[in-house]
Amino acid sequence: MAPVIEVENVYKSFGPVRAVNGIDLRVDEGEFIALLGPNGAGKTTLVEMLEGIQTPDTGTIRVLGLPWAGNEDVLHRFIGLSLQETRFIDRLTVQETLRMFAGFYGLGKSRVHEIIDTVNLAEKAHAYTMNLSGGQRQRMALGIALINRPRILLLDEPTTGLDPNARRDIWSILLDLKTTSDTSLVLTTHYMEEAEQLCDTIMIIDHGKVLREGTLEELLRGDTSAKIISFSFENPDPHRSRIEEECPFPIHWGGKNGRAAITVDSIEKELPIFFDFINTRGLRLQNMECRRKTLDDLFTAMTGRRLAG
Amino acid sequence: MTAFNECTMNPYINITQFTHLIVAHTKEVTRQPAVLFWGIVFPILLSIGLGFAFTRDAETVHTLGWVSNAENGPVDVDPGFVRCMLGGSEEASGRSLAFRDDGTFGLTIPDDKLGDTIFIFEPGTWEASVVRLKQGRISLILEAKPGKADGGGPVFHFDPQNPEARLVWHTLSPLLASSSTSETGDNESRIASVSPLALPGTRYIDFLIPGLIAMTVMMSCMWGISYGMIDKRSKKLLRRMVATPMVKSHFLAALMTVRIGINIVEAVLLVFFAWLLFGIVIQGSFAALAIIFMAGNIAFCGMAVFVSSKTANTEVGNGMINAVVMPMTLLSGVFFSYHNFPEWTIGAIEKLPLTLMVDGIRAVFTEGAGIAETAPAAAGLFVIGAVFFTAGLKIFKWH
Numbered sequence: 001m002a003p004v005i006e007v008e009n010v011y012k013s014f015g016p017v018r019a020v021n022g023i024d025l026r027v028d029e030g031e032f033i034a035l036l037g038p039n040g041a042g043k044t045t046l047v048e049m050l051e052g053i054q055t056p057d058t059g060t061i062r063v064l065g066l067p068w069a070g071n072e073d074v075l076h077r078f079i080g081l082s083l084q085e086t087r088f089i090d091r092l093t094v095q096e097t098l099r100m101f102a103g104f105y106g107l108g109k110s111r112v113h114e115i116i117d118t119v120n121l122a123e124k125a126h127a128y129t130m131n132l133s134g135g136q137r138q139r140m141a142l143g144i145a146l147i148n149r150p151r152i153l154l155l156d157e158p159t160t161g162l163d164p165n166a167r168r169d170i171w172s173i174l175l176d177l178k179t180t181s182d183t184s185l186v187l188t189t190h191y192m193e194e195a196e197q198l199c200d201t202i203m204i205i206d207h208g209k210v211l212r213e214g215t216l217e218e219l220l221r222g223d224t225s226a227k228i229i230s231f232s233f234e235n236p237d238p239h240r241s242r243i244e245e246e247c248p249f250p251i252h253w254g255g256k257n258g259r260a261a262i263t264v265d266s267i268e269k270e271l272p273i274f275f276d277f278i279n280t281r282g283l284r285l286q287n288m289e290c291r292r293k294t295l296d297d298l299f300t301a302m303t304g305r306r307l308a309g
Numbered sequence: 310m311t312a313f314n315e316c317t318m319n320p321y322i323n324i325t326q327f328t329h330l331i332v333a334h335t336k337e338v339t340r341q342p343a344v345l346f347w348g349i350v351f352p353i354l355l356s357i358g359l360g361f362a363f364t365r366d367a368e369t370v371h372t373l374g375w376v377s378n379a380e381n382g383p384v385d386v387d388p389g390f391v392r393c394m395l396g397g398s399e400e401a402s403g404r405s406l407a408f409r410d411d412g413t414f415g416l417t418i419p420d421d422k423l424g425d426t427i428f429i430f431e432p433g434t435w436e437a438s439v440v441r442l443k444q445g446r447i448s449l450i451l452e453a454k455p456g457k458a459d460g461g462g463p464v465f466h467f468d469p470q471n472p473e474a475r476l477v478w479h480t481l482s483p484l485l486a487s488s489s490t491s492e493t494g495d496n497e498s499r500i501a502s503v504s505p506l507a508l509p510g511t512r513y514i515d516f517l518i519p520g521l522i523a524m525t526v527m528m529s530c531m532w533g534i535s536y537g538m539i540d541k542r543s544k545k546l547l548r549r550m551v552a553t554p555m556v557k558s559h560f561l562a563a564l565m566t567v568r569i570g571i572n573i574v575e576a577v578l579l580v581f582f583a584w585l586l587f588g589i590v591i592q593g594s595f596a597a598l599a600i601i602f603m604a605g606n607i608a609f610c611g612m613a614v615f616v617s618s619k620t621a622n623t624e625v626g627n628g629m630i631n632a633v634v635m636p637m638t639l640l641s642g643v644f645f646s647y648h649n650f651p652e653w654t655i656g657a658i659e660k661l662p663l664t665l666m667v668d669g670i671r672a673v674f675t676e677g678a679g680i681a682e683t684a685p686a687a688a689g690l691f692v693i694g695a696v697f698f699t700a701g702l703k704i705f706k707w708h
Binding site: 051052053073076077079081083085086087088089101104105144148 | 541544545546548549550552553554555708
């Protein structure tokens with residue numbers, strides 16, 4: 001499959017700060033890729049370079065097989081973009097705003113109506129943009145990004161600051177897009193759930209470097225133990241050292257509330273062993289949770305820090 | 310006392326909160342050098358500049374036209390007659406009369422406390438003096454007829470609505486009314502009379518309306534385009550728009566077209582109401598008016614693009630826009646003639662874009678000017694617009 005984006009060994013610094021530190025990236029047609037990392041990881045700078053408004057200090061970027069220099073007019077036709085917190089002209093309605101952007105691509109009213117339906121803004125079509133909620137504004141921004149039926153969609157933290165319902169609305173639109181088009185998506189986020197839900201490939205980025213890259217399964221398979229049993233004891237502190245010594249699994253203590261976790265290969269096989277240990281030592285569980293290992297766990301294991309959100 | 314009580318006591322003034330807010334807001338302001346410059350340093354520089362320019366001495370200068378007879382040709386200024394008419398008992402009163410090489414003469418009335426008042430008289434024909442009055446170069450015309458024995462006496466011709474002209478008349482008429490001994494030894498009565506000017510174009514409103522039209526264009530372009538652009542940049546809307554196939558020059562051209570359209574509507578309404586309420590008519594060429602109006606629009610649109618080419622900070626934008634519009638509003642002869650400013654400033658003031666536009670429009674309105682007369686000003690404005698637009702576009706920051 002032909003790559004729509006190729007990034008090779010790209011570096012970018014702002015003064016003494018190295019925002020992007022030797023990143024390689026390949027996005028194929030129809031592929032949804034997430035750049036996952038905390039604030040300041042370098043995601044936005046990378047997207048700005050993909051968008052053509054920043055140029056790398058070194059390295060090459062090719063979009064649809066073309067470098068940005070000298071090809072801006074062509075590439076703008078095939079790229080859709082949504083920025084963090086764009087505000088539009090306050091006293092233009094949703095429909096008028098979309099018509100203006102449609103006009104930039106030579107598209108007419110019918111496309112505007114399609115997009116209004118796609119992003120579920122029919123009820124707000126005649127509302128001023130200044131009267132939209134945060135979620136509605138982001139849906140409109142997504143609608144603008146989709147209006148030209150882009151081959152590449154660049155979304156920079158499209159759901160940051162939105163409530164869970166508004167976030168799911170955006171996800172739903174993007175999942176529909178995934179099944180109905182060949183559009184490729186590059187999404188930056190610091191919500192691991194978003195990356196998991198939407199994307200085929202996930203790049204975990206921190207300090208301008210790619211820490212790990214692959215499908216969700218590949219990333220989690222990288223660790224032999226992909227299941228987590230997290231729990232807390234009633235009054236754990238007096239027993240902590242004894243528990244650590246005697247427990248059949250290595251215990252990771254969380255920083256807060258005495259919460260602990262063990263990683264296991266199989267919950268079905270290893271949970272009874274864990275219960276035996278508790279019963280024989282006379283320990284009392286306050287609560288317990290069994291779950292699949294997440295990207296957040298992986299990120300924490302790699303960096304010692306948690307992703308925001 | 311519980312923590313709860315501590316928190317809830319004195320709900321009206323919480324000094325700690327207030328102090329933190331003061332500190333935060335102070336840091337917010339002082340950590341933005343551009344805001345500091347335009348908000349604090351620039352007004353100080355402006356006041357220093359204007360202070361030096363206009364308060365170097367306390368003297369007040371009024372320029373008047375001097376004609377011998379409204380129906381006759383130019384006056385051959387007879388120093389003896391002038392001295393007799395204006396000087397009065399010069400030594401006793403401390404007044405002094407001085408004749409200059411350029412044909413004008415000045416009457417100085419000393420005042421230790423308030424500063425000297427100087428009246429400069431510019432002799433000329435009636436027609437030439439009326440033109441100078443329309444241009445705001447003189448505030449009134451003194452028709453210096455000989456004494457009543459000749460069926461005359463001085464006559465002040467001015468628009469009673471013009472505050473400066475009234476001030477000059479109030480100050481000067483008592484001097485003329487005072488009788489003095491003529492060169493021939495006769496006592497002549499010089500009771501000055503007033504002839505309100507009702508000629509088209511000589512009233513203060515005739516002077517004011519063209520200035521207001523030009524000033525409206527300047528304000529509309531500078532605030533409408535500059536501020537609008539800065540606001541769009543701060544909202545990241547410019548960045549979003551240039552990520553599409555939108556042609557950048559189309560964006561700017563559309564902004565300017567809309568603004569010029571608004572300015573045309575505003576100007577037409579202003580002229581219509583000025584005609585309806587004050588009987589103001591356009592005495593010159595409509596084509597010349599259209600050309601100078603468009604040239605002014607282009608000049609200020611170009612300047613607006615230049616001013617808004619970089620910053621995304623609306624506070625900085627405010628300061629920059631004010632830095633452009635405030636001096637011109639004060640200096641360019643919108644409300645009063647810039648010929649009252651010190652002589653050495655006039656050359657520079659005449660080259661300001663607003664001055665070019667005001668003078669051009671005023672010439673068409675009041676002097677009956679045509680394309681030939683307004684062409685230099687229009688050309689100047691086109692050049693100013695082109696230069697600023699090109700420079701602005703070169704450094705324009707879209708994101």
